[in-house]
Amino acid sequence: MxxxxxxxxxxxxxxxxxxxxxxxxxxDAYSRYKRLSDENxxxxxxxxxxxxxxxxxxxxxxxxxxxxxxxxxxxxxxxWPQLDIEAxxxxxxxxxxxxxxxxxxxxxxxxxxxxxxxxxxxHYCKGCERFLTEKELVEGKCPDHLCIPEEIxxxxxxxxxxxxxxxxxxxxxxxxxxITPERYRNExxxxxxxxxxxxxxxxxxxxxxxxxxxxxxxxxxxxxxxxALINYLTGLGYPDQETFGQYWPAAEHIIAKDxxxxxxxxxxxxLKAIGLNPYRKxxxxxxWKVGEHKMSKTLGNVARPGEMIDRFGVDPVRYFLLRExxxxxxxxxxxxxxxxxxxxxxxxxLGNLFSRSLTMVQKFAGGKIPEPGETEPEDRGLSEAxxxxxxxxxxxxxxxxxxxxxxxxxELIGRGNKYIVHNAPWELAKDPxxxxxxxxxxxxxxxxxxxxxxxxxPFMPGTGKKMLESLGxxxxxxxPGQLEWGELAPGTAIKKGEALFPRLDKKDREQTGxxxxxxxxxxxxxxxxxxEGVITFDExxxxxxxxxxxxxxxxxxxxxxxxxxxxxxxxxxxxxxGIAEHYSPEDLPPGKKVIIVANLQPVKLMGITSEGMxxxxxxxxxxxxxxxxxxxxxxSKLA
Ligand code: MSP
Numbered sequence: 001m002x003x004x005x006x007x008x009x010x011x012x013x014x015x016x017x018x019x020x021x022x023x024x025x026x027x028d029a030y031s032r033y034k035r036l037s038d039e040n041x042x043x044x045x046x047x048x049x050x051x052x053x054x055x056x057x058x059x060x061x062x063x064x065x066x067x068x069x070x071x072x073x074x075x076x077x078x079x080w081p082q083l084d085i086e087a088x089x090x091x092x093x094x095x096x097x098x099x100x101x102x103x104x105x106x107x108x109x110x111x112x113x114x115x116x117x118x119x120x121x122x123h124y125c126k127g128c129e130r131f132l133t134e135k136e137l138v139e140g141k142c143p144d145h146l147c148i149p150e151e152i153x154x155x156x157x158x159x160x161x162x163x164x165x166x167x168x169x170x171x172x173x174x175x176x177x178x179i180t181p182e183r184y185r186n187e188x189x190x191x192x193x194x195x196x197x198x199x200x201x202x203x204x205x206x207x208x209x210x211x212x213x214x215x216x217x218x219x220x221x222x223x224x225x226x227x228a229l230i231n232y233l234t235g236l237g238y239p240d241q242e243t244f245g246q247y248w249p250a251a252e253h254i255i256a257k258d259x260x261x262x263x264x265x266x267x268x269x270x271l272k273a274i275g276l277n278p279y280r281k282x283x284x285x286x287x288w289k290v291g292e293h294k295m296s297k298t299l300g301n302v303a304r305p306g307e308m309i310d311r312f313g314v315d316p317v318r319y320f321l322l323r324e325x326x327x328x329x330x331x332x333x334x335x336x337x338x339x340x341x342x343x344x345x346x347x348x349x350l351g352n353l354f355s356r357s358l359t360m361v362q363k364f365a366g367g368k369i370p371e372p373g374e375t376e377p378e379d380r381g382l383s384e385a386x387x388x389x390x391x392x393x394x395x396x397x398x399x400x401x402x403x404x405x406x407x408x409x410x411e412l413i414g415r416g417n418k419y420i421v422h423n424a425p426w427e428l429a430k431d432p433x434x435x436x437x438x439x440x441x442x443x444x445x446x447x448x449x450x451x452x453x454x455x456x457x458p459f460m461p462g463t464g465k466k467m468l469e470s471l472g473x474x475x476x477x478x479x480p481g482q483l484e485w486g487e488l489a490p491g492t493a494i495k496k497g498e499a500l501f502p503r504l505d506k507k508d509r510e511q512t513g514x515x516x517x518x519x520x521x522x523x524x525x526x527x528x529x530x531x532e533g534v535i536t537f538d539e540x541x542x543x544x545x546x547x548x549x550x551x552x553x554x555x556x557x558x559x560x561x562x563x564x565x566x567x568x569x570x571x572x573x574x575x576x577x578g579i580a581e582h583y584s585p586e587d588l589p590p591g592k593k594v595i596i597v598a599n600l601q602p603v604k605l606m607g608i609t610s611e612g613m614x615x616x617x618x619x620x621x622x623x624x625x626x627x628x629x630x631x632x633x634x635x636s637k638l639a
């Protein structure tokens with residue numbers, strides 16, 4: 001079977017954050033699972049680059065929309081491989097083939113009479129990039145962006161969405177799997193109880209030029225939704241490429257609840273007007289908060305996937321996000337919650353089972369997978385539990401309950417740990433007469449671990465692969481039968497590697513960026529980066545290095561590594577620096593000068609927002625702050 005898995009194309013007005021990462025992670029895990037089950041998957045993500053929001057963000061950054069879009073799109077493109085995301089296509093709405101496809105479709109729908117020009121006045125929310133109906137406003141404000149929408153009167157082009165309302169209601173009613181989880185299907189059906197308004201799809205060029213020109217009227221551009229949703233067709237080579245024939249309408253779109261209406265109402269009606277079958281499924285998840293708060297740049301609490309990976313490693317981040325959120329509901333991230341899950345699930349349960357088992361096979365079974373003999377009820381209990389796990393696991397992934405799929409794997413892990421304790425192989429090994437019993441025991445233990453490794457591949461690809469290699473195996477996407485009990489071949493030599501998940505200690509709870517060393521994939525070199533590690537002068541210029549004068553240096557409570565520095569550069573700001581093991585507050589008296597990177601995204605460290613980073617030289621284990629001449633004043637830029 002063929003499946004087309006997509007994420008939303010993300011706006012380039014912000015860099016990738018935890019919310020974006022979660023969506024793409026579910027898409028990646030689902031695609032990997034489907035590939036493992038021998039299905040043909042085409043997985044697409046990308047960036048949405050037209051519209052007011054981008055123009056504003058570019059203006060703020062003092063650059064052109066195109067340059068700005070290029071830069072941020074590149075962040076997305078290079079962040080995803082760090083998260084071990086393997087997408088088949090990365091689409092940009094500024095790509096020329098996309099623009100052509102949008103224009104082709106606009107012309108087609110216009111010729112059919114489903115697009116018309118009309119006078120319009122309404123409440124336009126810039127955040128949503130659409131007009132809101134009276135009913136959607138809460139106390140006159142957009143409930144999502146908490147702003148009063150602009151009153152706009154102008155001529156515009158409209159898509160006759162209302163024409164397809166009855167068809168859409170029937171389709172959703174007859175296909176319960178079309179929008180899931182059910183709460184979102186119900187939300188859409190309830191919204192469709194009121195008459196559907198036609199969709200405004202244009203902006204006059206007098207107000208916005210950063211869009212796709214309407215092929216039948218050069219005075220207008222189309223923007224966000226009529227532009228963005230079509231990415232799902234462009235990516236397959238609509239209308240005549242082979243990929244399109246193979247993967248449409250086998251599309252499964254993954255989104256969060258914020259863009260439910262465009263995907264559940266605008267998109268299927270647009271497809272109907274284009275003369276295409278609707279997509280197969282829409283999977284809708286909830287929102288990630290950080291602690292108790294909505295993520296926001298103003299609050300300075302935006303969690304960035306790159307930083308999380310640097311601190312915890314890629315697989316623990318993948319595991320946490322997929323294990324913690326029940327798809328459809330909101331969830332909350334804190335580094336403490338991640339560390340707790342890491343220590344209990346990864347280091348204790350999984351890591352221990354795996355390393356104990358391999359050590360024992362080396363010690364008591366000659367380091368090879370043994371031939372099993374007669375089974376006992378306890379062995380059959382374990383194989384039965386593994387079979388049950390496979391059934392639960394597959395059902396839960398198909399239903400997008402990733403957290404439950406993982407919970408079922410952990411049930412088997414728990415069972416494996418108990419199986420070891422009950423059989424006490426170290427006791428059996430004392431008597432050579434128990435050799436066959438010991439072999440049967442190890443075979444069952446290792447076979448259940450093979451299944452654990454395979455089922456973890458979609459969630460933690462690096463870990464699953466490492467585990468399989470230790471068992472002398474590799475995942476074979478051409479052999480779906482491998483997800484069954486009894487495929488383990490006796491005689492194969494096992495290889496014990498390093499611990500999978502060394503425990504995180506108290507120090508890792510502090511965000512110093514100096515956590516345990518973890519393997520990290522380098523992001524792909526950016527377009528203007530010739531060689532890896534080499535940067536251009538333009539890139540270097542982006543770095544704002546300045547002299548800052550200490551106003552006061554203080555210890556950070558409960559931290560051995562951090563100092564809170566209030567500095568002038570020349571404006572007052574707080575910088576939290578990981579130098580407390582090398583400098584005490586007394587070493588940094590008021591007036592002392594240091595060098596800071598002044599234009600870093602603020603981060604919260606131990607509850608304090610840090611607005612910059614101190615530069616220091618490292619010599620062995622020690623850090624040294626550079627000396628600055630007295631004459632240099634606070635705020636001077638480094639030339
Ligand atoms: N460009 C549009 C989508 C067009 S698709 C044809 C857009 N972009 S966005 O950058 O705002 O991304 C929205 C999506 O990002 C959400 O639907 C979700 O996938 C993800 N998330 C953004 N914030 C999120 C959370 N706080 N939590 C979970 N996911 C979130 O809308």
